[in-house]
Amino acid sequence: MLNFHSGRSRATGLCLAFLTGLGVLGCGSKTPTGEVYGIVTYKNAPVSAGTVKFIPEKGEPVSADLGPDGTYRATGVPAGKAKIAIETIRFKNLTPPPAGMAKMMGGPKMHYAPIPDKYEKAETADLSVDVIDGKKEWKITLE
Numbered sequence: 684m685l686n687f688h689s690g691r692s693r694a695t696g697l698c699l700a701f702l703t704g705l706g707v708l709g710c711g712s713k714t715p716t717g718e719v720y721g722i723v724t725y726k727n728a729p730v731s732a733g734t735v736k737f738i739p740e741k742g743e744p745v746s747a748d749l750g751p752d753g754t755y756r757a758t759g760v761p762a763g764k765a766k767i768a769i770e771t772i773r774f775k776n777l778t779p780p781p782a783g784m785a786k787m788m789g790g791p792k793m794h795y796a797p798i799p800d801k802y803e804k805a806e807t808a809d810l811s812v813d814v815i816d817g818k819k820e821w822k823i824t825l826e
Contacts, residue, residue, distance in 0.1 A: 715816035720756040725825040729753025732795045733771035738805045766805035
């Protein structure tokens with residue numbers, strides 16, 4: 684049992700009470716998140732090498748890799764409005780695996796296809812989505 688009459692025990696008790704209070708406050712304040720999935724296309728063809736980046740108004744950015752068929756699935760995206768960037772430039776000099784290796788990996792090989800530079804940054808891409816607490820399909824068509 685703590686003796687609250689001594690200065691050290693009182694400080695320890697106050698610290699424990701404060702930390703317990705913080706834990707209780709933090710339990711109900713989790714921001715809702717959602718899952719956004721879909722396909723990214725440019726000129727009616729899938730964008731098969733790159734990353735879809737969601738930049739929410741509140742919370743941390745979330746990224747999802749594009750599959751060889753242009754599909755993506757981002758989980759844990761904070762609910763609310765999020766700007767979107769499609770980052771492909773880092774794949775420009777990527778050497779794709781040989782066709783046989785791609786087949787062993789379960790699908791077509793990744794192929795870099797240039798898209799307009801404006802999509803690389805959320806500030807210039809003019810793409811956004813309203814993320815819901817749950818799942819949302821969002822097809823992204825680049826022009």
